[in-house]
Amino acid sequence: MAKVPEMELMNKGTTACPGCGAAHAMRYMLKALGKKTMINIPACCWAVIPGVYPSRNLEIPLLYTAFETTGASSSGVRAALNAKGVDPREITVVGFAGDGGTADIGIQALSGCLERGTDTIQVMYDNEAYMNTGIQRSGETPYGAWTTTTPVGSQKAWKRNPKKNMMEVVNAHGIPYAATVSIGHPELMIEKIQKAKEIPGPKFIHIYAPCPTGWRSDPSNTIELCKLAVDSCVFPLYEIEDGKYKIYKKPKDKIPVKDYLKLQGRFRHLPEEEVERIQENVDKEWELLLKKEEFTNE
Amino acid sequence: MSEMKIVSGNFAAAYGAKLSRVEVVAAYPITPQTEVVEKIAELVAEGEMDSEYIKVESEHSAMAACIAASNAGARAYTASSAHGLALMHELLIWASGARLPVVMTNINRAMGPPWSVWADHHDTLAQKGTGQLQFFCESNQEVLDSVIMAYKICEDEDIMLPAMVVEDAFILSHTKEPVEIYDQELVDEFLPSYDPDYKLDVDQPLGFGSLGMPDWYMDFRYKIAEAFEKAPDKIMEVNKEFEEVFGRDPGGLIEEYKTDGVDVLIVTMGSISSTSKDVIDELREEGHNVGLARLRTFRPFPVEEFRKLTKGVNVVGVMDRSYTFGHGGDAAREIKDALYGHRDVILKDYIVGLGGRDLTPKILKNVMLDAISLQDKGLDREIEWVDLRINQERWRR
Incomplete structure (x- = not known):
């Protein structure tokens, strides 16, 4: 397992909320990628977390871009570097967007970037809603969750649609590498991002990044939630390399999903039968993933 | 080479x-x-x-x-x-x-x-x-x-x-x-x-x-x-x-075509300008003191240049191949802005050729003759849509 490098490219002094998973996501990602990295950041929490002009807490060049453009912006930076003769293995171009910027408004530019085979790493740090604008539901908000646009009302209540499976969306583009990683497993996260860095072509990294503010969870539980998400198979850690699935962190003993849900206020309204329904769905998805792993490795 | x-x-x-x-x-x-x-x-x-x-x-x-x-x-x-x-x-x-x-x-x-x-x-x-x-x-x-x-x-x-x-x-x-x-x-x-x-x-x-x-x-x-x-x-x-x-002048901010000492200044943009220049020649041969300014640079808008160009001019006829709703033709409006407080001149806005409607020399000539006629009769209306299906007879005759 990779070691967490001591080098820091993210300085103290962020505007992140206490217990912010996205802050850890950037910090570990930069530890994995090193100084020779250029990052495209659209509208998202990370448009604010580095600090306001003229302050900046990251020691790498940053290009802030419009909400729906991360994939296109990354393509532009990569093209400019190609034009200047800079090898993709020398400087890593990263698109670093939240779940809304990746899976909703940015999905077109992401798809174009992947389809064109652009040698970049597209990262979705997933806090499962539009957190920067104040906890509105996104395509990545899971079934059952409260958000400010899926409030718990007397007539209509909470999000009834499932979470969009972005790993499958990107895999459908035939890209060489995609992985889910978690800030609760930093060594594994660094290992996978370093692996992605060395692979030519478009890569996708899905980072699980809890948001205590939006999830109505205790900031001190952020890492605990990450571990529970993996152990309950809500957020399995796996990679897809050239179409082959590999679950790289299988829980020894699968824990009930309710142990994960109960630490978050956003699920507090759910009746017992809905918790059971979520459990059934998680089990079904997990079984499917195991089969995909088996099938693609035959 | x-x-x-x-x-x-x-x-x-x-x-x-x-x-x-x-x-x-x-x-x-x-x-x-x-x-x-x-x-x-x-x-x-x-x-x-x-x-x-x-x-x-x-x-x-x-x-x-x-x-x-x-x-x-x-x-x-x-x-x-x-x-x-x-x-x-x-x-x-x-x-x-x-x-x-x-x-x-x-x-x-x-x-x-x-x-x-x-x-x-x-x-x-x-x-x-x-x-x-x-x-x-x-x-x-x-x-x-x-x-x-x-x-x-x-x-x-x-x-x-x-x-x-x-x-x-x-x-x-x-x-x-x-x-x-x-x-x-x-x-x-x-x-x-x-x-x-x-x-x-x-x-x-x-x-x-x-x-x-x-x-x-x-x-x-x-x-x-x-x-x-x-x-x-x-x-x-x-x-x-x-x-x-x-060895070629691309036109700067405004290209001036026979504008020295004119009474009537026609303003155009883009491709209608070359046809318009021919029409200007024809009108001058007929004895009209008219010239053309081709607005090449819309941004930045050549404010000072329009003030200079309209010195001594009686009528400015602007042909706009666009119309901003609730506002008017864009060039005409911008020229009015530029001239406000500087020139007391009749300015008429002609909306022409939208959606590719053909602008024949005949139509362009009728527009210019209309602008010339304003010297005697004064401004009849600020904006006129040219060669609409309801008024084609007038502009094509």
């Missing part, structure tokens, strides 16, 4: 980009711009043009990619039209806010609905507030010249703004004219490589476009306004330099 080729306005744009040694092209096809992207693809495929060409999935992404490439220190180019340009709107503003000299060609086309692919200036003029310099071309040669010139103007450290070089759909975009394709060495002498002071650089990491609080934002906007104030002089300076190197 420079060579004459018979090419369309679209090919002229592509050759302009090639001669400018554009490093990154990002573009998405739209009628009537497609020949631009096709020609560049061919030039790149044949190894005649050394550019990274990103075939993006939308115009929005085209400009986003150009912005990013420019931020990384590369000379970037795109081309679009009408709905594609409208989709770019957010990024047109971004490019100027980020002070990036991205140059694009826009083929002026009407906006739907109803769907129309024909000439109309509304698409470009709807973007007049986005911080882009805007050059309206009259000929295919001017399209090529203006692309090269635009980089020179936009990359100047006092300017650092994006630009749109625009040509009318089909009338220029698909019509072939003789165009001088300059010797590359000559262009290189005129236009040095792009080398910005600040760019994405791992050895000197900076952040571009971060959050500006109210105590900063306004000052950034003021710096852009300052650059726009400096732009007219810079455009004329580069225009002069261009003429010295290539």
